[in-house]
Amino acid sequence: MRKYKLLENFIFLCIILVLVQTFLEDFSVVRSWSVDKRNILIISGFVFDLIFSIEFVVRSIANGVNRKFTDYFVNRRGWVDFLSSFPLLILNSGPSLLVFLAGVNTVSLTGFGIVNALKVVKAIRVTRILRLIRIIKIFGKIHNTESAMAQHHTSVITTISVFSIILTLIMFSVLFVNPYSQIMNDKAEHYKKIADTILETDQDTILTVKENARLHFKNQKDLLRVVYNEEDLIPYNEELASEYHNFEDILVVKHKNFEFHFSLLGIHAKTAFQQLQNFFIIIVLVLAFSFVYTRHFAQSISDVMHIVNKGLRKKEYNLQVKIDERYEDHAVYRIARFYNEAYLPAKIKKVNTKKELSLKDMMNFKG
Numbered sequence: 001m002r003k004y005k006l007l008e009n010f011i012f013l014c015i016i017l018v019l020v021q022t023f024l025e026d027f028s029v030v031r032s033w034s035v036d037k038r039n040i041l042i043i044s045g046f047v048f049d050l051i052f053s054i055e056f057v058v059r060s061i062a063n064g065v066n067r068k069f070t071d072y073f074v075n076r077r078g079w080v081d082f083l084s085s086f087p088l089l090i091l092n093s094g095p096s097l098l099v100f101l102a103g104v105n106t107v108s109l110t111g112f113g114i115v116n117a118l119k120v121v122k123a124i125r126v127t128r129i130l131r132l133i134r135i136i137k138i139f140g141k142i143h144n145t146e147s148a149m150a151q152h153h154t155s156v157i158t159t160i161s162v163f164s165i166i167l168t169l170i171m172f173s174v175l176f177v178n179p180y181s182q183i184m185n186d187k188a189e190h191y192k193k194i195a196d197t198i199l200e201t202d203q204d205t206i207l208t209v210k211e212n213a214r215l216h217f218k219n220q221k222d223l224l225r226v227v228y229n230e231e232d233l234i235p236y237n238e239e240l241a242s243e244y245h246n247f248e249d250i251l252v253v254k255h256k257n258f259e260f261h262f263s264l265l266g267i268h269a270k271t272a273f274q275q276l277q278n279f280f281i282i283i284v285l286v287l288a289f290s291f292v293y294t295r296h297f298a299q300s301i302s303d304v305m306h307i308v309n310k311g312l313r314k315k316e317y318n319l320q321v322k323i324d325e326r327y328e329d330h331a332v333y334r335i336a337r338f339y340n341e342a343y344l345p346a347k348i349k350k351v352n353t354k355k356e357l358s359l360k361d362m363m364n365f366k367g
Helices: 002-030 035-067 069-075 078-084 086-102 113-139 148-177 181-201 209-217 238-244 265-313 333-355 357-365
Strands: 223-228 231-234 249-253 258-263
Touching: 002 035, 002 113, 002 249, 035 069, 035 086, 035 113, 035 238, 069 078, 069 231, 078 086, 078 113, 086 113, 086 258, 148 231, 148 265, 181 209, 181 258, 209 223, 209 357, 238 249, 265 333
Parallel strands: none
Antiparallel strands: 223 231, 223 258, 249 258
Protein backbone atom coordinates (compact mmCIF):
# COMPACT_ATOMS: atom_id res chain seq x y z
CA MET A 1 0.00 0.00 0.00
CA ARG A 2 2.83 2.36 0.89
CA LYS A 3 4.65 1.60 -2.37
CA TYR A 4 1.43 2.23 -4.30
CA LYS A 5 1.00 5.62 -2.63
CA LEU A 6 4.63 6.53 -3.40
CA LEU A 7 4.05 5.59 -7.03
CA GLU A 8 0.89 7.73 -7.20
CA ASN A 9 2.74 10.68 -5.66
CA PHE A 10 5.56 10.22 -8.17
CA ILE A 11 3.12 10.15 -11.11
CA PHE A 12 1.33 13.19 -9.69
CA LEU A 13 4.65 15.07 -9.59
CA CYS A 14 5.43 13.98 -13.16
CA ILE A 15 2.04 15.27 -14.34
CA ILE A 16 2.75 18.69 -12.87
CA LEU A 17 6.26 18.74 -14.34
CA VAL A 18 5.16 17.61 -17.80
CA LEU A 19 2.60 20.43 -17.92
CA VAL A 20 5.39 22.87 -17.08
CA GLN A 21 7.60 21.22 -19.72
CA THR A 22 4.83 21.45 -22.35
CA PHE A 23 4.40 25.15 -21.61
CA LEU A 24 8.16 25.83 -21.72
CA GLU A 25 8.56 23.92 -25.00
CA ASP A 26 6.36 26.46 -26.78
CA PHE A 27 7.41 29.41 -24.65
CA SER A 28 11.07 28.76 -25.53
CA VAL A 29 10.23 29.10 -29.23
CA VAL A 30 8.22 32.29 -28.71
CA ARG A 31 11.07 33.83 -26.70
CA SER A 32 13.80 32.51 -29.06
CA TRP A 33 15.73 30.47 -26.53
CA SER A 34 19.02 28.97 -27.64
CA VAL A 35 19.13 25.49 -29.18
CA ASP A 36 20.96 24.07 -26.14
CA LYS A 37 18.12 25.07 -23.82
CA ARG A 38 15.47 23.77 -26.21
CA ASN A 39 17.34 20.47 -26.53
CA ILE A 40 17.02 20.02 -22.77
CA LEU A 41 13.25 20.32 -23.19
CA ILE A 42 13.32 17.74 -26.01
CA ILE A 43 15.15 15.26 -23.77
CA SER A 44 12.87 15.94 -20.79
CA GLY A 45 9.77 15.52 -22.98
CA PHE A 46 11.02 12.11 -24.08
CA VAL A 47 11.71 11.08 -20.46
CA PHE A 48 8.20 12.06 -19.33
CA ASP A 49 6.51 10.32 -22.25
CA LEU A 50 8.59 7.19 -21.55
CA ILE A 51 7.58 7.27 -17.86
CA PHE A 52 3.89 7.60 -18.71
CA SER A 53 4.14 4.84 -21.33
CA ILE A 54 5.72 2.49 -18.79
CA GLU A 55 3.05 3.46 -16.26
CA PHE A 56 0.28 2.61 -18.77
CA VAL A 57 1.86 -0.79 -19.49
CA VAL A 58 2.23 -1.57 -15.77
CA ARG A 59 -1.36 -0.55 -15.00
CA SER A 60 -2.65 -2.52 -18.00
CA ILE A 61 -0.79 -5.66 -16.92
CA ALA A 62 -1.88 -5.30 -13.29
CA ASN A 63 -5.53 -4.85 -14.28
CA GLY A 64 -5.28 -7.58 -16.91
CA VAL A 65 -4.09 -10.08 -14.33
CA ASN A 66 -7.17 -9.26 -12.25
CA ARG A 67 -9.36 -9.33 -15.38
CA LYS A 68 -10.19 -5.67 -14.92
CA PHE A 69 -8.43 -4.22 -17.98
CA THR A 70 -11.69 -3.26 -19.72
CA ASP A 71 -12.92 -1.54 -16.57
CA TYR A 72 -9.59 0.32 -16.25
CA PHE A 73 -9.44 1.32 -19.91
CA VAL A 74 -13.08 2.41 -20.28
CA ASN A 75 -14.48 3.32 -16.88
CA ARG A 76 -11.33 4.53 -15.14
CA ARG A 77 -10.05 6.40 -18.20
CA GLY A 78 -7.16 4.17 -19.12
CA TRP A 79 -7.68 5.49 -22.63
CA VAL A 80 -6.60 8.90 -21.33
CA ASP A 81 -3.39 7.35 -19.99
CA PHE A 82 -2.84 5.72 -23.38
CA LEU A 83 -3.47 8.84 -25.49
CA SER A 84 -1.12 10.90 -23.31
CA SER A 85 1.73 8.38 -23.47
CA PHE A 86 2.46 6.08 -26.43
CA PRO A 87 1.28 8.34 -29.32
CA LEU A 88 3.45 11.16 -27.95
CA LEU A 89 6.43 8.86 -27.45
CA ILE A 90 6.20 7.35 -30.94
CA LEU A 91 5.14 10.39 -32.97
CA ASN A 92 6.67 13.35 -31.15
CA SER A 93 9.31 13.09 -28.45
CA GLY A 94 10.89 9.85 -29.71
CA PRO A 95 11.60 11.07 -33.27
CA SER A 96 12.69 14.50 -31.96
CA LEU A 97 15.23 12.84 -29.66
CA LEU A 98 16.53 10.58 -32.45
CA VAL A 99 17.01 13.54 -34.78
CA PHE A 100 18.76 15.45 -31.99
CA LEU A 101 21.10 12.53 -31.30
CA ALA A 102 21.77 12.13 -35.03
CA GLY A 103 22.93 15.75 -35.20
CA VAL A 104 20.65 16.74 -38.09
CA ASN A 105 20.49 20.52 -38.35
CA THR A 106 18.34 21.22 -41.42
CA VAL A 107 15.15 20.05 -43.06
CA SER A 108 15.92 19.63 -46.74
CA LEU A 109 13.03 19.41 -49.17
CA THR A 110 11.60 21.03 -52.22
CA GLY A 111 8.21 21.72 -50.68
CA PHE A 112 6.59 22.24 -47.32
CA GLY A 113 4.91 18.86 -46.83
CA ILE A 114 7.29 17.63 -44.15
CA VAL A 115 7.15 20.93 -42.28
CA ASN A 116 3.37 20.78 -42.23
CA ALA A 117 3.53 17.15 -41.09
CA LEU A 118 5.76 18.22 -38.21
CA LYS A 119 3.13 20.78 -37.21
CA VAL A 120 0.44 18.09 -37.15
CA VAL A 121 2.64 15.92 -34.94
CA LYS A 122 3.37 18.83 -32.61
CA ALA A 123 -0.36 19.50 -32.28
CA ILE A 124 -0.81 16.20 -30.44
CA ARG A 125 1.51 17.39 -27.66
CA VAL A 126 -1.49 19.11 -26.13
CA THR A 127 -2.85 15.64 -25.28
CA ARG A 128 -0.46 15.77 -22.31
CA ILE A 129 -3.00 18.10 -20.72
CA LEU A 130 -5.42 15.16 -20.58
CA ARG A 131 -3.36 13.90 -17.65
CA LEU A 132 -4.53 16.90 -15.66
CA ILE A 133 -7.89 15.15 -15.49
CA ARG A 134 -6.37 12.61 -13.09
CA ILE A 135 -5.66 15.30 -10.54
CA ILE A 136 -8.81 17.40 -10.90
CA LYS A 137 -9.76 16.55 -7.35
CA ILE A 138 -6.60 18.29 -6.16
CA PHE A 139 -7.45 21.53 -7.96
CA GLY A 140 -11.17 21.33 -7.36
CA LYS A 141 -11.07 20.04 -3.82
CA ILE A 142 -14.14 21.18 -1.93
CA HIS A 143 -15.24 20.49 1.59
CA ASN A 144 -18.90 19.85 0.93
CA THR A 145 -20.81 16.83 2.10
CA GLU A 146 -20.76 13.85 -0.24
CA SER A 147 -18.57 15.65 -2.79
CA ALA A 148 -17.50 12.36 -4.42
CA MET A 149 -20.48 12.55 -6.79
CA ALA A 150 -19.59 16.13 -7.70
CA GLN A 151 -15.97 15.12 -8.35
CA HIS A 152 -17.09 12.25 -10.56
CA HIS A 153 -19.42 14.37 -12.68
CA THR A 154 -16.83 17.15 -12.91
CA SER A 155 -14.28 14.63 -14.11
CA VAL A 156 -16.65 13.31 -16.78
CA ILE A 157 -17.65 16.70 -18.15
CA THR A 158 -14.04 17.94 -18.05
CA THR A 159 -12.79 14.86 -19.88
CA ILE A 160 -15.41 15.30 -22.60
CA SER A 161 -14.69 19.03 -22.98
CA VAL A 162 -10.89 18.77 -23.01
CA PHE A 163 -10.87 15.78 -25.34
CA SER A 164 -13.28 17.54 -27.72
CA ILE A 165 -11.04 20.61 -27.87
CA ILE A 166 -7.91 18.53 -28.41
CA LEU A 167 -9.58 16.44 -31.12
CA THR A 168 -10.74 19.63 -32.87
CA LEU A 169 -7.23 21.11 -32.75
CA ILE A 170 -5.73 17.95 -34.22
CA MET A 171 -8.38 17.80 -36.96
CA PHE A 172 -7.69 21.40 -37.92
CA SER A 173 -3.96 20.66 -38.06
CA VAL A 174 -4.60 17.71 -40.35
CA LEU A 175 -7.19 19.32 -42.63
CA PHE A 176 -5.88 22.87 -42.92
CA VAL A 177 -2.46 24.21 -43.88
CA ASN A 178 -0.75 26.33 -41.26
CA PRO A 179 -1.35 29.93 -42.48
CA TYR A 180 2.16 30.97 -41.45
CA SER A 181 3.66 28.10 -43.43
CA GLN A 182 1.64 29.30 -46.39
CA ILE A 183 3.19 32.75 -45.99
CA MET A 184 6.68 31.22 -46.10
CA ASN A 185 5.67 29.10 -49.07
CA ASP A 186 4.54 32.23 -50.90
CA LYS A 187 7.81 33.91 -50.01
CA ALA A 188 9.80 30.95 -51.35
CA GLU A 189 7.83 31.13 -54.59
CA HIS A 190 8.63 34.84 -54.75
CA TYR A 191 12.36 34.12 -54.43
CA LYS A 192 12.12 31.45 -57.11
CA LYS A 193 10.58 33.96 -59.50
CA ILE A 194 13.40 36.41 -58.71
CA ALA A 195 15.91 33.64 -59.41
CA ASP A 196 14.21 32.90 -62.74
CA THR A 197 14.33 36.58 -63.65
CA ILE A 198 18.03 36.77 -62.77
CA LEU A 199 18.83 33.69 -64.85
CA GLU A 200 16.91 35.08 -67.80
CA THR A 201 18.79 38.36 -67.64
CA ASP A 202 21.10 39.01 -70.57
CA GLN A 203 24.58 37.89 -69.56
CA ASP A 204 26.07 40.89 -71.38
CA THR A 205 24.61 43.28 -68.81
CA ILE A 206 26.86 45.08 -66.39
CA LEU A 207 25.89 42.87 -63.42
CA THR A 208 26.64 39.15 -63.48
CA VAL A 209 24.17 36.54 -62.23
CA LYS A 210 26.04 36.28 -58.93
CA GLU A 211 26.19 40.02 -58.41
CA ASN A 212 22.54 40.41 -59.34
CA ALA A 213 21.55 37.62 -56.94
CA ARG A 214 23.57 39.13 -54.09
CA LEU A 215 21.90 42.46 -54.72
CA HIS A 216 18.40 40.97 -54.54
CA PHE A 217 18.85 38.54 -51.65
CA LYS A 218 21.35 40.06 -49.24
CA ASN A 219 18.83 42.02 -47.14
CA GLN A 220 16.13 39.35 -46.88
CA LYS A 221 15.44 38.71 -43.19
CA ASP A 222 14.42 35.04 -43.44
CA LEU A 223 17.21 33.99 -45.80
CA LEU A 224 20.16 32.53 -43.92
CA ARG A 225 22.11 31.37 -46.93
CA VAL A 226 21.94 31.49 -50.74
CA VAL A 227 24.03 29.14 -52.88
CA TYR A 228 24.48 29.38 -56.64
CA ASN A 229 26.30 26.59 -58.47
CA GLU A 230 27.64 25.34 -55.13
CA GLU A 231 29.13 28.75 -54.36
CA ASP A 232 27.94 30.79 -51.36
CA LEU A 233 26.46 34.06 -52.47
CA ILE A 234 25.20 34.81 -48.98
CA PRO A 235 27.10 32.58 -46.50
CA TYR A 236 25.90 31.41 -43.11
CA ASN A 237 26.60 33.25 -39.95
CA GLU A 238 27.55 29.86 -38.50
CA GLU A 239 27.63 30.96 -34.88
CA LEU A 240 24.24 32.65 -35.01
CA ALA A 241 22.63 29.87 -37.05
CA SER A 242 23.85 27.03 -34.84
CA GLU A 243 23.01 28.79 -31.58
CA TYR A 244 19.36 29.52 -32.37
CA HIS A 245 18.38 27.08 -35.15
CA ASN A 246 17.84 23.36 -34.74
CA PHE A 247 16.85 20.82 -37.40
CA GLU A 248 13.27 22.12 -37.56
CA ASP A 249 14.23 25.76 -37.90
CA ILE A 250 16.12 25.73 -41.21
CA LEU A 251 14.44 24.78 -44.47
CA VAL A 252 16.42 24.18 -47.67
CA VAL A 253 14.62 24.86 -50.94
CA LYS A 254 16.39 24.07 -54.21
CA HIS A 255 15.45 25.76 -57.47
CA LYS A 256 17.46 25.25 -60.64
CA ASN A 257 21.04 26.32 -59.82
CA PHE A 258 20.00 28.08 -56.62
CA GLU A 259 19.73 26.76 -53.10
CA PHE A 260 17.90 28.82 -50.50
CA HIS A 261 18.25 28.22 -46.73
CA PHE A 262 15.27 29.70 -44.91
CA SER A 263 14.88 30.42 -41.20
CA LEU A 264 11.57 29.15 -39.89
CA LEU A 265 11.93 30.74 -36.46
CA GLY A 266 9.32 33.40 -37.25
CA ILE A 267 6.76 30.82 -38.35
CA HIS A 268 7.50 28.59 -35.39
CA ALA A 269 7.20 31.48 -32.94
CA LYS A 270 3.75 32.42 -34.24
CA THR A 271 2.62 28.79 -34.25
CA ALA A 272 3.99 28.25 -30.73
CA PHE A 273 2.11 31.33 -29.53
CA GLN A 274 -1.12 29.83 -30.87
CA GLN A 275 -0.33 26.58 -29.08
CA LEU A 276 0.27 28.49 -25.85
CA GLN A 277 -3.13 30.09 -26.26
CA ASN A 278 -4.70 26.65 -26.71
CA PHE A 279 -2.76 25.39 -23.68
CA PHE A 280 -4.08 28.14 -21.42
CA ILE A 281 -7.64 27.86 -22.78
CA ILE A 282 -7.69 24.20 -21.74
CA ILE A 283 -6.04 24.90 -18.36
CA VAL A 284 -8.54 27.68 -17.58
CA LEU A 285 -11.43 25.44 -18.69
CA VAL A 286 -10.27 22.64 -16.38
CA LEU A 287 -9.83 25.01 -13.45
CA ALA A 288 -13.24 26.62 -14.10
CA PHE A 289 -14.94 23.23 -14.03
CA SER A 290 -12.95 22.21 -10.95
CA PHE A 291 -13.62 25.33 -8.88
CA VAL A 292 -16.91 26.72 -10.24
CA TYR A 293 -18.87 23.79 -11.65
CA THR A 294 -17.87 21.35 -8.90
CA ARG A 295 -18.99 23.79 -6.23
CA HIS A 296 -22.26 24.45 -8.07
CA PHE A 297 -22.95 20.73 -8.54
CA ALA A 298 -22.18 19.93 -4.91
CA GLN A 299 -24.37 22.68 -3.51
CA SER A 300 -27.32 22.20 -5.85
CA ILE A 301 -27.37 18.41 -6.23
CA SER A 302 -25.02 16.27 -4.12
CA ASP A 303 -25.56 18.21 -0.89
CA VAL A 304 -29.32 18.06 -1.38
CA MET A 305 -29.27 14.32 -1.96
CA HIS A 306 -26.92 13.86 1.00
CA ILE A 307 -29.45 15.48 3.36
CA VAL A 308 -32.34 13.50 1.90
CA ASN A 309 -30.36 10.26 2.12
CA LYS A 310 -29.43 10.81 5.78
CA GLY A 311 -32.98 11.82 6.61
CA LEU A 312 -34.32 8.61 5.07
CA ARG A 313 -31.80 6.38 6.82
CA LYS A 314 -31.37 7.94 10.28
CA LYS A 315 -34.23 8.21 12.70
CA GLU A 316 -32.79 11.17 14.61
CA TYR A 317 -31.80 13.18 11.49
CA ASN A 318 -34.47 15.80 10.77
CA LEU A 319 -32.60 18.52 8.89
CA GLN A 320 -34.61 20.14 6.09
CA VAL A 321 -33.24 20.82 2.62
CA LYS A 322 -32.85 24.50 1.78
CA ILE A 323 -34.81 25.02 -1.44
CA ASP A 324 -33.11 27.21 -4.01
CA GLU A 325 -35.96 29.04 -5.72
CA ARG A 326 -33.94 29.36 -8.93
CA TYR A 327 -34.06 25.59 -9.39
CA GLU A 328 -37.29 24.70 -7.60
CA ASP A 329 -38.74 23.21 -10.79
CA HIS A 330 -35.81 20.79 -11.09
CA ALA A 331 -36.52 17.16 -10.22
CA VAL A 332 -34.00 17.09 -7.37
CA TYR A 333 -35.69 20.04 -5.63
CA ARG A 334 -39.16 18.64 -6.26
CA ILE A 335 -38.02 15.54 -4.40
CA ALA A 336 -36.48 17.76 -1.72
CA ARG A 337 -39.73 19.71 -1.32
CA PHE A 338 -41.70 16.49 -0.91
CA TYR A 339 -39.07 15.38 1.64
CA ASN A 340 -39.42 18.66 3.57
CA GLU A 341 -43.17 19.02 3.43
CA ALA A 342 -44.36 15.41 3.57
CA TYR A 343 -41.74 12.95 4.68
CA LEU A 344 -40.11 14.85 7.58
CA PRO A 345 -43.38 15.87 9.29
CA ALA A 346 -44.73 12.34 8.92
CA LYS A 347 -41.46 10.92 10.18
CA ILE A 348 -41.38 13.19 13.22
CA LYS A 349 -45.03 12.39 14.01
CA LYS A 350 -44.43 8.64 13.82
CA VAL A 351 -41.23 8.86 15.85
CA ASN A 352 -43.09 10.71 18.57
CA THR A 353 -45.82 8.06 18.58
CA LYS A 354 -43.21 5.29 18.18
CA LYS A 355 -44.93 3.76 15.15
CA GLU A 356 -43.50 2.55 11.83
CA LEU A 357 -43.59 5.14 9.04
CA SER A 358 -45.40 4.14 5.84
CA LEU A 359 -45.84 5.71 2.43
CA LYS A 360 -49.52 6.17 3.21
CA ASP A 361 -48.61 8.39 6.16
CA MET A 362 -46.68 10.71 3.85
CA MET A 363 -49.34 10.76 1.15
CA ASN A 364 -52.04 11.55 3.70
CA PHE A 365 -50.03 14.30 5.33
CA LYS A 366 -51.52 17.67 4.47
CA GLY A 367 -48.93 19.87 6.16
